[in-house]
Structures are given as C-alpha cells and as structure tokens.
Amino acid sequence: MLPGASNAPVATPTIARLSEAQWQNSVRDLLLLPAPGDLTLPTADAVVRLDNEADSLFVNQSLHDDLQAAAERLAAQVAGDATAIARLLPVNAPADPTSRATAFIQTFGRRAYRRPLTAAETQTYLTLFNQGPTLTTGLSAFAGGVEVVLQAFLQSPNFLYRTGFGGAATQGRARLTDHEIAANLSYALTNSIPDTTLSAAADQGGLQTADAVATHAQRLIATAAGKAAVDRFYFQLFGLGQYDTLEKNPAVAPQFTAAVGPLLHTETQQFLQYLFSQNGTLRDIFTSPVTFVNSTVAGLYGLKGTFTPDTWTQVQLDPTQRAGVLTRLGFLAYYGHDGNVQDSIHRGVYINRRLLCLDLSPPPGIVLPTIPSGTTTNQTNRQIVNAITGPGTCGANCHGTLINPAGFAFESFDGLGNFHTTENGQPVDSSGSYPFADGVKSFSGAVELSKALGESAQLHNCHATSWTANLYARVPRAGDLAAAAVVAQRSLAQNISSADVIVGLLTADAFVTRVESP
Amino acid sequence: MSMRMARARIRTRTTTASAIRTSATTTPRDSQSFGRRRFLVGAGGVTLGLPILDAFLPRRVHAATPPFLGIICSANGVVQAKAGEAEAWWPSQLGALTTAGMLADKATRATGEISDYASRLLLVKGVGHTATATGCNHASACAQILTGTPTVMGSSNQAVSSSVSVDTVIAKALNAPGVDPLFLHAGMYPAGGSGFNVPSYISYIAGGQQRPGIDSPLKAYQRMTGVLGTAAGSGATGGAADPLALRRKSVNDLLRAEITTLRARPELSNDDRARLDQHFSTIRDIEVKLTNATLSAAQLTQMTSVDATPYALGNHETIQTLHMDLMVFALSSGYTRVAVLQVGDREDDHIYTVNGTSVQFHTASHRTLPNSYTLCQSIDRIQINHFKYFLDQLSAIQTPTGPLLDQGVAVNTNQLSTGPDHGFKPLPFLLAGTASGFLKKGQYIDVGNVSTAVMLNTLAAAVGVNTSMGGKSGTVAPMLA
Numbered sequence: 001m002l003p004g005a006s007n008a009p010v011a012t013p014t015i016a017r018l019s020e021a022q023w024q025n026s027v028r029d030l031l032l033l034p035a036p037g038d039l040t041l042p043t044a045d046a047v048v049r050l051d052n053e054a055d056s057l058f059v060n061q062s063l064h065d066d067l068q069a070a071a072e073r074l075a076a077q078v079a080g081d082a083t084a085i086a087r088l089l090p091v092n093a094p095a096d097p098t099s100r101a102t103a104f105i106q107t108f109g110r111r112a113y114r115r116p117l118t119a120a121e122t123q124t125y126l127t128l129f130n131q132g133p134t135l136t137t138g139l140s141a142f143a144g145g146v147e148v149v150l151q152a153f154l155q156s157p158n159f160l161y162r163t164g165f166g167g168a169a170t171q172g173r174a175r176l177t178d179h180e181i182a183a184n185l186s187y188a189l190t191n192s193i194p195d196t197t198l199s200a201a202a203d204q205g206g207l208q209t210a211d212a213v214a215t216h217a218q219r220l221i222a223t224a225a226g227k228a229a230v231d232r233f234y235f236q237l238f239g240l241g242q243y244d245t246l247e248k249n250p251a252v253a254p255q256f257t258a259a260v261g262p263l264l265h266t267e268t269q270q271f272l273q274y275l276f277s278q279n280g281t282l283r284d285i286f287t288s289p290v291t292f293v294n295s296t297v298a299g300l301y302g303l304k305g306t307f308t309p310d311t312w313t314q315v316q317l318d319p320t321q322r323a324g325v326l327t328r329l330g331f332l333a334y335y336g337h338d339g340n341v342q343d344s345i346h347r348g349v350y351i352n353r354r355l356l357c358l359d360l361s362p363p364p365g366i367v368l369p370t371i372p373s374g375t376t377t378n379q380t381n382r383q384i385v386n387a388i389t390g391p392g393t394c395g396a397n398c399h400g401t402l403i404n405p406a407g408f409a410f411e412s413f414d415g416l417g418n419f420h421t422t423e424n425g426q427p428v429d430s431s432g433s434y435p436f437a438d439g440v441k442s443f444s445g446a447v448e449l450s451k452a453l454g455e456s457a458q459l460h461n462c463h464a465t466s467w468t469a470n471l472y473a474r475v476p477r478a479g480d481l482a483a484a485a486v487v488a489q490r491s492l493a494q495n496i497s498s499a500d501v502i503v504g505l506l507t508a509d510a511f512v513t514r515v516e517s518p
Numbered sequence: 519m520s521m522r523m524a525r526a527r528i529r530t531r532t533t534t535a536s537a538i539r540t541s542a543t544t545t546p547r548d549s550q551s552f553g554r555r556r557f558l559v560g561a562g563g564v565t566l567g568l569p570i571l572d573a574f575l576p577r578r579v580h581a582a583t584p585p586f587l588g589i590i591c592s593a594n595g596v597v598q599a600k601a602g603e604a605e606a607w608w609p610s611q612l613g614a615l616t617t618a619g620m621l622a623d624k625a626t627r628a629t630g631e632i633s634d635y636a637s638r639l640l641l642v643k644g645v646g647h648t649a650t651a652t653g654c655n656h657a658s659a660c661a662q663i664l665t666g667t668p669t670v671m672g673s674s675n676q677a678v679s680s681s682v683s684v685d686t687v688i689a690k691a692l693n694a695p696g697v698d699p700l701f702l703h704a705g706m707y708p709a710g711g712s713g714f715n716v717p718s719y720i721s722y723i724a725g726g727q728q729r730p731g732i733d734s735p736l737k738a739y740q741r742m743t744g745v746l747g748t749a750a751g752s753g754a755t756g757g758a759a760d761p762l763a764l765r766r767k768s769v770n771d772l773l774r775a776e777i778t779t780l781r782a783r784p785e786l787s788n789d790d791r792a793r794l795d796q797h798f799s800t801i802r803d804i805e806v807k808l809t810n811a812t813l814s815a816a817q818l819t820q821m822t823s824v825d826a827t828p829y830a831l832g833n834h835e836t837i838q839t840l841h842m843d844l845m846v847f848a849l850s851s852g853y854t855r856v857a858v859l860q861v862g863d864r865e866d867d868h869i870y871t872v873n874g875t876s877v878q879f880h881t882a883s884h885r886t887l888p889n890s891y892t893l894c895q896s897i898d899r900i901q902i903n904h905f906k907y908f909l910d911q912l913s914a915i916q917t918p919t920g921p922l923l924d925q926g927v928a929v930n931t932n933q934l935s936t937g938p939d940h941g942f943k944p945l946p947f948l949l950a951g952t953a954s955g956f957l958k959k960g961q962y963i964d965v966g967n968v969s970t971a972v973m974l975n976t977l978a979a980a981v982g983v984n985t986s987m988g989g990k991s992g993t994v995a996p997m998l999a
Contacts, residue, residue, distance in 0.1 A: 013787070014783070014787060015793065044708060044730050045730065046728035047709070048678060049676060056726075056728075058727050059793075059797040060796070061698050062698060064797070064801065124775070128768060128769070135764050136761055152772050156772075157776050157797065169785075247831050338869055338876040339876070385886070389886070516785075517787060
C-alpha cells in the first residue's frame with residue numbers, strides 16, 4: 001500500500017485546490033493570451049507525496065498574496081487589450097452594455113467554474129462589473145468591468161477548488177455530477193480545465209456511464225496536454241527532476257559536467273514517452289533495452305556510432321546488461337556517491353519504497369559498526385555494505401532482507417552508471433533474492449531483478465496505487481485502493497498498456513463517487 | 519506590568535487543552551511593538567510601515583527591540599556520547615560556562631567553537647521528543663521539533679505533525695495581522711512535488727499543514743518589502759482613494775461571500791471546512807510590507823547571484839549565511855518577532871567538504887562511510903560556526919539597552935539528538951541571549967527529562983507568549999532566570 005494510503009473508511013475530499021501546475025495551465029487556457037507572462041507562483045506547496053494531492057493543498061497567506069497579485073496582473077493585461085477582451089467574448093455577443101457584460105460573465109464564468117453560473121452568481125458578478133468605471137482608471141467602462149471581474153474570477157474559490165459534492169447521498173455514497181466528473185477527468189488527464197468537447201458532454205449530462213468516461217479519457221490521453229500529464233506523473237514517480245542537479249566530483253568524473261544531469265533526465269523521459277506511445281506496459285518499463293541518446297549520453301554509455309549534441313537517436317542497449325528504467329544512467333548515477341562508488345543502499349530504498357510501496361522500519365536504536373579506514377582498498381562495495389548492514393548484523397532486518405538485495409542487484413553499475421565486473425581487484429557480485437509479497441525470487445543481477453519486478457504482483461499493485469493517487473488527486477482511500485487492486489490484477493495477468501491502466505482507474509466507481517465519513 | 523510580573527504570570531498560568539490544541543495568549547510586553555509602528559496608506563490598502571530601524575547598519579543605535587526568537591535547526595543529529603561513541607558536542611562540565619572552560623573543551627567538543635559567547639549561552643540537555651517513530655525517525659522528528667506534538671499523522675517518511683508549530687503561534691500573537699513567521703530553508707530539495715523526495719518542513723501552519731520554507735534569500739527579502747505578492751493594475755496611485763485599493767476591497771468582499779456560501783455546503787467534511795476557514799482568513803484589505811529598511815547593495819547582489827540555484831551544492835553554505843542576514847534584518851526591523859532557518863530537509867543530504875574530503879552528511883551520520891565519526895564532528899563544528907555568525911550579526915546591532923542579541927533568544931538545535939540511531943533524546947539545545955533577562959545565561963544545565971513541547975513553551979514565554987504546545991502546559995523552570 002502506498003505509504004499514507006488508508007484502508008480505513010475515510011471521506012473523500014469534497015473540495016480540492018488546484019495545484020500550482022493546474023492553476024498555471026487553467027489560467028493560460030482561460031485567458032487565451034498569446035503571451036500571458038510569468039505565471040510562476042513564488043509560494044510552492046509543501047506537498048507530502050504528489051503535487052496535486054488534495055490533502056496537502058491549502059491557501060496560506062503568502063500563496064493568497066501571490067494569487068491576488070497574479071490575478072491583478074493578468075486582469076490588467078486583458079483589460080488593457082481590446083483584442084484580448086474580444087477573445088473572451090462569445091461569438092455574436094450582444095451590443096447592449098448590460099447584455100454584453102452578462103454574456104462575458106456567463107461565458108468566462110462557465111469555463112472558470114467548470115459549470116454554468118447560477119443566476120445569483122451572474123448577478124453578483126454583474127454588480128461588480130458595473131462598478132468597473134469607479135474602480136478603474138484609464139479604461140472604457142466595459143474594459144474596467146472586465147478588469148474587476150477577472151480579478152475576482154481568478155481568485156474565486158469556485159475556480160481555485162474543484163468540488164466533489166455530487167447528488168444526494170445514499171448509504172454514504174453520492175455520484176458526482178457531470179460537471180464535477182468532467183473537471184476531475186480533465187485535471188487528471190490534462191492538468192487543466194475541460195476542453196470544449198468535454199464541457200459540452202457535461203452540459204448534456206453525458207458523463208454518467210463508464211463507457212462515456214472511457215471515450216473521453218482515451219481522447220484526452222492522446223492530446224499534447226494528456227501526454228504532458230503522463231510525463232508529469234513519471235517525472236514525480238521516478239524523481240527525474242533530481243537528475244537535473246546531479247553533481248559528481250570532477251576529479252573522479254570530469255565527464256559529468258553540469259550539463260549531464262538534465263541530459264539524463266531527458267533520456268529517461270524520452271524512454272518513458274516512447275513506451276507510452278507504443279502502448280507499452282509496466283513490464284516494458286522494467287525490461288525494455290531501448291533508449292534515446294545524443295552524443296554526450298551515447299558517450300557515457302560507450303556506444304559506437306555517429307551522434308550529435310542536438311539529435312536524440314533511438315538505440316538498443318546491450319540487453320544482457322541493461323533492461324528497463326533502473327538500468328539507465330540517470331537512476332544509477334543519481335543513486336551513486338560523490339565519486340564513482342554506487343549507493344547500493346539508496347538504490348534499494350528507492351525500489352522498496354517507491355516501486356514496491358513498502359513502509360520501511362526505522363534503523364535500529366544502536367550504533368552501527370564503523371567502516372575502518374582503508375578497507376575500501378581490497379573489498380567490493382557490497383562486502384563493505386554487507387559488513388555493516390547485512391545478514392548477521394544489527395541492520396539485518398531491513399537491510400539484510402529488503403534494502404540490500406534490491407540494491408545489490410545493481411552492483412554491476414558503479415556510481416556513474418558504468419558497467420563493471422570487478423572492484424578493487426575483486427569480482428562484483430550482483431546476485432541475490434528478494435522476498436516479494438507473492439514469494440521469494442532469486443536473480444543474478446539487474447536484468448533478472450528488473451524482470452522479476454515486472455512479474456511481481458507487488459510492483460503492479462504499487463504502480464496502480466501510485467497512478468490512483470495521481471489521477472484521483474488525493475491520498476488513496478479504501479475504495480480507491482480497491483479500484484487500484486482490480487486494475488493491478490489486469491496489468492499483471494493481461495499485461496494491459498499503461499494507457500489502459502489509466503482508463504481502468506478513471507472508469508472505476510471510486511473516481512466518480514463521493515464517500516462520506518461513516 | 520514589569521518583566522518579572524509578566525514572567526510570573528506565564529509560570530503560573532495553566533492551560534486546559536483537549537486533544538491536541540495549542541492556545542496562545544500574550545503578555546503586555548508585546549504591546550510596545552505595535553506602538554512603534556507607523557501605518558501608512560498605500561497601494562492595495564493600508565501599508566504597515568514598519569519602524570525606521572537601521573537594521574543593517576551595524577553598531578548604530580536604534581530603538582529598543584521587543585523580545586524575539588530566532589531558531590536555526592539542523593538535521594541528522596550531532597555527535598554525542600551514545601552506545602560506545604565518545605561525547606563530542608556538549609561541554610565536559612555542567613554548571614557555569616566560561617570562555618576558558620569552553621576553550622579547554624574545544625579540541626574534543628564542538629560547542630567549544632562558540633567559547634566567545636560563553637557568558638551569554640544557555641545549553642540545555644535533557645529535552646526529547648515524546649511521540650514514537652512512525653517508520654522514519656527523520657520525518658517523525660521533523661514533525662515534532664517545532665510542534666512538540668505527541669501525535670504524528672501518517673507513517674514512514676510521510677509522517678507529519680498533527681498540530682501547529684511554535685513560530686506560527688508566536689507570529690499570530692505578536693506579528694502584524696497577515697505577517698507570517700519568517701521561515702527559511704537551506705536544503706537540497708524544493709517544495710512543490712518533485713516526486714516524493716520532498717523537503718518535509720519543520721514549520722506548521724496547522725495540523726497536517728507544513729509551511730513551505732523559502733529557499734531563495736532574495737525572494738524572502740522581496741516578500742518582506744512587497745515586491746512579491748503585490749501587483750498594480752489600473753490606477754494604483756496610492757492613497758485612500760487608490761483605485762486598486764478600492765477594487766481590491768470590492769473583490770475581497772465578493773470572495774468572502776463566495777467562501778461563506780461554499781462553506782455552508784452540508785457535504786463538506788470538517789477538514790474541508792477548516793481548509794476554507796483558513797483561506798477566508800488570508801483575505802485581508804491591509805497590506806503589510808517593509809517600507810523603510812533595506813539590505814545593503816552588496817547583500818542584494820549576493821542574494822541575486824544565488825536566487826536561481828538555491829539547491830546547488832556550492833551555494834548551500836552561502837544560502838545559510840544569507841538567510842541568517844535576513845533573519846537579523848527581519849527581527850531587528852520589527853517585521854516579525856520570530857524567524858526560523860531549517861538547515862537540511864527531514865534529513866540533511868548535503869555533501870560537505872571536510873579537509874578536502876567530500877562527505878554526504880546523512881550517510882556519514884549513519885556511520886556508513888570510513889571515518890564517519892570524525893567527519894560528523896567536523897560537520898557539527900561547521901554548523902556551530904554558522905550559528906556563531908548569526909550571533910555575531912545580532913550582537914553587532916546596538917539598542918539603548920544593549921546589543922540586539924540580548925533582547926531576544928537565538929536557538930541552535932537539531933531535529934534529532936544523534937545520527938547513527940536517529941535518537942530522539944537528548945536534543946542539542948544551544949541558546950544565546952536571555953530575552954532581556956528572562957532566561958539564564960552562562961550555564962550548561964541538564965533538565966532531566968523534558969518534552970520538546972515544554973521547551974517550546976519556554977521559548978514562547980521568553981518572547982511573551984503563553985502557549986501549550988502539543989497540548990502540554992508549563993515551562994522548563996531551571997531555564998528561567
């Protein structure tokens with residue numbers, strides 16, 4: 001189970017604040033400005049897991065100030081540009097000032113609120129619009145009205161929060177409205193407001209069946225925004241942003257300049273994008289020898305051929321050495337020490353926590369034996385780490401059985417990601433066995449462990465749960481976990497594509513249902 | 519009310535707390551701060567012009583400063599005597615601290631690095647977290663160090679506090695409305711969801727809600743001076759009839775009404791209702807910013823140079839000292855009465871260079887690198903010298919009643935006691951400044967078995983705030999003068 005997830009009956013959130021990325025995308029798509037300026041919010045969210053989880057998103061004082069400043073800045077930008085205002089008016093908007101203002105409010109409000117405004121809401125905004133001439137200077141009456149209502153719309157709680165009220169609850173459960181489903185679906189798959197097609201479907205009450213949701217989901221996944229949303233999930237799951245600041249000791253690894261980290265990020269991102277575009281599966285992520293290189297990355301892999309700095313070329317890595325994302329340079333070098341020694345422990349911790357959803361226990365409350373100086377000259381890294389944390393030591397419980405075996409599978413790769421067979425004159429040992437939830441599996445090294453991961457129900461369960469957290473934008477509740485388990489089983493048994501994993505989770509009842517506290 | 523009377527009131531007050539609730543009351547000592555502020559009318563509402571203080575013109579005399587609290591908190595623990603390792607942090611003798619005594623300890627004890635301040639220090643041993651670990655001592659300790667909470671929510675490295683932190687309590691009691699505590703962060707990871715490897719902050723706005731630390735000193739400065747978080751639309755002429763101020767007022771009225779309507783929905787859970795309540799509280803018609811104090815051009819240049827790369831290894835220690843400059847600036851100018859710098863994340867993964875050797879601090883703290891014990895001692899000394907820099911800046915500012923340092927309390931502590939075992943006790947608490955005589959000085963004391971919550975109560979009391987952190991009342995009596 002994803003740490004933090006709960007099988008206990010916990011109410012689903014009824015309001016969910018937009019993440020920073022969702023806010024940025026939404027503002028961009030709402031205002032239709034060719035150059036909306038800097039949309040960065042200086043106050044970042046202190047999220048615990050993924051960036052969109054409702055449970056961790058609040059409006060604190062500094063974020064409010066940022067949102068207010070941005071709303072004022074953007075509203076002024078639109079109001080000062082007649083063309084920009086015209087983009088936000090409906091086609092054939094009436095000329096009568098009040099009717100025109102009403103049309104502006106209803107059209108823009110429908111998109112910002114992701115539902116039609118009520119009559120009372122329209123009237124409230126119209127009243128504010130009519131104050132435009134007295135609240136602004138240097139603008140026409142209409143432009144002044146636009147500025148002041150945009151300033152309000154962009155800070156409105158009905159814009160900043162998605163809602164999940166649904167209809168009347170029966171036995172503590174209520175199905176979400178069409179507009180709520182549309183908004184949740186759109187933010188799950190495009191990180192922004194619903195497009196015209198999805199909005200029309202919601203207006204027509206056409207989102208109450210799983211088939212209808214699936215149709216829109218498949219359509220949205222294929223859009224550029226859909227691909228970007230998938231990228232964002234993998235970016236977070238695999239920590240790709242951390243590669244960007246990868247630094248190595250230049251005395252040991254002069255080839256690892258500051259430019260390398262971002263390139264390794266790009267390499268893994270392209271690998272994941274490629275698999276997704278090919279209807280790839282979770283197994284493929286852990287077993288495919290395909291990758292993409294430019295001249296720098298090709299050099300780091302030791303590939304022969306002609307490569308250029310600006311062109312990324314698809315290549316096949318040696319499948320006996322490298323299979324899947326865990327054998328890519330980014331992962332291996334990120335989990336490497338400052339020099340060229342591999343960080344076996346943190347490679348193992350990552351696999352246990354992020355890929356297998358294990359909640360590792362804290363270290364023992366005693367001091368571990370210290371590595372004597374000089375032992376590194378005639379021992380392998382595995383021998384050193386095992387001496388301190390392996391079987392027979394105080395760290396045996398976690399390190400000996402869970403962390404070290406997973407990490408040691410990658411001993412054939414040093415801290416720079418280079419394949420090697422000896423260390424300090426000793427042969428490297430990357431064999432081991434791991435106690436998966438569905439049984440102990442033995443392996444000879446990284447390729448076999450990656451394959452074992454792909455065949456493990458534990459990996460499929462954890463991966464589906466992580467996708468659930470991302471798509472449902474919350475720490476998974478009991479019903480969410482049940483939906484994830486169903487899709488995980490299909491992923492394992494039927495080898496469904498990653499795209500079908502997404503659609504499966506979005507067509508589950510849990511996605512369109514509000515659950516009350518018991 | 520005299521200072522003594524104020525302290526007596528704090529000592530005798532008892533607070534009833536059900537579950538985990540933190541309450542705060544203020545003593546009259548805080549009233550002097552508001553009396554010294556000037557209220558100006560400006561763009562977007564009323565600008566709170568803070569007192570004209572030459573904060574960054576060292577040794578110039580300015581008005582007396584009310585008590586403040588500045589905290590520097592590191593991670594990974596320090597090298598203490600535990601399970602076979604020799605003591606390398608605390609002084610060798612309890613009791614009075616002298617420069618000579620601390621210098622004599624300097625070869626073996628990291629606190630000897632700060633011997634110049636011996637007569638103004640209070641070292642407090644015996645404080646520890648009370649909540650048990652929930653799968654990751656780092657996250658659990660991170661959740662407790664400023665909250666003293668007895669209940670940690672969540673598990674593993676996603677554990678969070680269930681209650682508010684002391685800096686928030688103090689800021690709400692003493693700062694101008696809408697001015698948060700200054701909370702700065704010098705770590706390896708940014709906020710915003712970079713993929714589970716998140717910083718885990720020690721400051722909490724409320725239970726379950728961390729306050730994101732500001733990584734860039736420049737942005738923190740801009741926030742204080744109003745460059746961030748304010749904007750000018752049409753109008754913005756300044757003055758009571760400023761169109762932007764009027765427009766903001768009308769918009770705010772609409773937003774408040776919308777939140778009120780939303781909040782009335784019966785489907786909302788208590789958590790969601792609380793979320794809206796907090797949002798409502800952030801909407802204010804008064805803008806607060808510093809209008810009459812600035813940092814030096816050299817400092818701003820240095821801040822600008824590291825603005826885009828606050829997480830770079832090479833900038834880590836520069837960021838720390840710049841953050842400390844900002845803390846002194848914010849505290850001395852009266853912008854805030856409480857400022858916190860978190861060094862590291864829930865663990866400190868920074869790679870320090872010790873005698874030419876690169877050391878990943880967290881790994882060394884687990885003693886899984888050759889010479890880890892010695893390397894960690896060196897890192898402890900680096901961090902104590904950073905704290906000394908903070909004290910030097912506070913001491914350099916004179917007030918009519920003495921150096922600024924003596925008006926408040928500067929604290930150096932750590933989320934954990936020791937690294938190898940991720941220990942919860944004894945936490946290293948190194949205090950300087952007495953809050954104008956409220957706390958003892960020149961002493962190294964062992965208070966036995968005191969919770970983090972009660973230590974936090976004591977620090978809050980020193981600045982005039984009576985609180986019961988994590989639902990625990992009382993103060994650490996041996997610390998009081």
